[in-house]
Amino acid sequence: MIKILVAGFKGKMGATATKMVIDHEGFELVGVLDPFEEKDNLQELPEYATLDVPIFKTKEEVISVQPDVWIDFTIPKVAYENTRFAIEHHISPVVGTTGLTEEQLEELTARSEELQVGGLIAPNFAVGAVLMMQFAQKAAEYFPDVEIIELHHDNKLDAPSGTAIKTAEMMSEVRKKKTQGHPEEKELLAGARGADFDGMKIHSVRLPGLIAHQQVQFGGIGEGLTIRHDSYDRSSFMTGVALGCEKVVQLNTLVYGLENLL
Template identity: 75%
Template sequence: MIKIVVAGFKGKMGLTATKMVIENEKFELVGVLDPMATEANLNELPEFVQLDIPVFHQKEELVKQVKPDVWIDFTIPKVAYQHTLFAVENGIRPVVGTTGFTESQVAGLITQTKEQQLGGLIAPNFAIGAILMMQFAAKAAEYFPDVEIMELHHDQKLDAPSGTAIKTAEMIAEVRGYHQQGNPAEKELIKGARGADFEGMKIHSVRLPGLVAHQQVQFGSAGEGLTIRHDSYDRASFMTGVALGCEKVMELDQLVYGLENLL
């Protein structure tokens, strides 16, 4: 039985992850964390009245009272790195879906987990279909170097571009390298009209209510085009990947970045 805590349990992704852990016979939920929570126990919430699981408001208090194997984090970018570092320092394997980590932060965490021989996972996207979408896009870039990425998310998402879009762009860039696209004399009449630039390709972010998580990778070539798209219509689509991550980090001896490393 893998003992798990969920940080950010009152958010939409955190709540979905909490329910997944409770329903999975391989897991035991030993605590949840949210500094803004008013509850002391999950059973104070209508959907969890039959449970007896402590709610923690400070991470330091959590590690004094419970000994989890895995730390699931669906919080916000400004605290996710501190949470992940804290988990590693306390010998807890992180499974992180919060985005916004810098390259140096990820590199530092990998180095530290190697030293501790502690497994961990940071994944910009936990949907299996999204992982396949990124892999297919990287393969297509061998033949279609001209590409733009459009990612669409709900209007409460804090970071742009999404971690998935950045990861996709990185994977494409590994294949095609830097490639300047479009007319070199192009001029934006409104700043930002052409989106963010990554190694010559453009990334466009859409934020609207009603959306969950969607990404389209649009390739163009002489006389033809190719579109690779993934849609998550419900946050339950991420839970297969989260559960897989919780199991696999128990076998790893360092942190990895990207769910594709576990498939």
């Protein structure tokens, strides 16, 4: 039985992850973390009335239940501190919070290697999204002209999404270097052409009603190719989260991207 703590359990992704842990036969929910929750136990909340699980207000309190895995769906400025704390206390982090900097990722990975603690940070836990990124990387070998359009709900805090950045990084590894668009192109409104990543453009859409969607659009002479993934419900991410929880306890370092575990 893998003992799991969920940080950010009141958010939409955190709540979905909490339910997944509760329903999973191989997992035991030993605690949840939220510094702003007034209740002390999940059973005080109507939706969890049958559960006797402590609600922690600080990271330090978590140590008392000795979790094996720390699931984190918080916000970027909190996720870094949480992940570092977990690693320092030999708790394997499974992090779905995006927005961590490259320097933070490098620091956390180095520390995990030093302490021999396994962990996973994934910009997207949907298996279909991982396949979408891998297909896009393959296509980029043949279609250097490509733009990414990522679409998310209007409460998402970071732009572009972690998935879009990860996709661009993967394509950049195999794509011929090229700056797209006409050399004399001028933006009549700043940002009209989107963010630039190694010559590729990334566009972020934020609207109510959306969950998580990404389209990678390639253009060639006389043809085009579009690779798209849609998450219509947050449950689409839980297969990947569960897999991460099962695998990280067997690792001795932090990895970035669910594809490393498939």
